[in-house]
Amino acid sequence: MGNKFICMSKKDTKNGGIGSRSKRGRLSKRRSSVEEEFLHKQALAMAIQQHQLSQRFDNGSMSRRLGSTSSRRRAATLSDPFSTTAAKPLPEFLENIKTKKFVLVHGEGFGAWCWYKSIALLEESGLLPVALDLAGCGIDTTDAKNVTTLAEYSKPLIGFLQNLPEDEKVILVGHSSGGACISYALELLPDKISKAVYLCGTMIADGQRPFDVFAEELGSAELCSSESKSLIYGNGKDNPPTGFMFEKPHLQGLYFNHSPTKDVALAMVSMRPIPLGPMMEKLSLSAEKYGTGRRFYVQTLDDNALSPDVQEKLVRKNPPEGVLKIKGSDHCPFFSKPQALHKILLEIAQIA
16 A cells, blocks of 8 residues: 555656645645644543543452553653643652552543543653542443432442552542542541542531532522523423533533633533532531541632632631642643643652
8 A cells, every 4th residue: 555655646746746736735734733633632532442441440450550561651642732741750759659549530520531631641650540430420321310329429439449459548639529529438438548639629528518619609599490401300300300510601611711622622522410419418527537538629729610719718617738729720620730730649649
């Protein structure tokens, strides 16, 4: 096929030089945009393939796979679409990190797919990221209308933690309402969690609901009105709503005010309705378990979904060990500020 292409090219040059140059000109103009699109699609495809394949392994196999040399090679090919400077840690850098496995927990409506940039950056740094789909989210096959409790919603996360080797701990990262899930995990399995990172998350106190945080920001009347077009009635209009999802124009302004267009497009076709039951459930958190966990909060300072004021209130009412901030980030820093988020995760991982 290579020889055939060369012959055709020679024929074009001989019989139609002007046409050939014109064609080359058109191809040249399109090349940069085509290459950019290809890189982006390749990155997404590889990240999604990694997640889909990981579902076929048990937890031990998945851990080995994510930490393999071939996995890190794949991650290296993903760095260019995200940043011009890939993370290149010194040998002593990894020695200072006791817990190398990160478990990334998505927020409302998202799935493991949203972490594709963070997965690549963490792997490049020699760390072991694992992104999970909560029940009824991402590519998980559970019908969201059947996810009615926080225990059901968090089942994939709790199952993963329970299946870790006896002496292994992880760093949990919970985005937005995923913060409630990592709080639940801290209460249930504190010995499996080295640190818990709330990424503009619902770091609520004992007896609060994840929904309360959003209600304070957006107004409970707007969110729960019977006329709201955002409510999902999976069991019919005569029964209570089972899910919630903002309309797309509203969603873009709230969540993606600084995110790249391509990531917003990915989110628009990938997000699923939020199971409402877990968001309305009051957490039961104890000082003996949850209270002994090492918690860190990452504030996003240009966030329209959870404003800096609301995030600051969460920190004051339920103080964590440390507070870090990302300037110029919307509610999805894994899209809008992936390098800044990555740097913060590395800083937290190194804290003794």
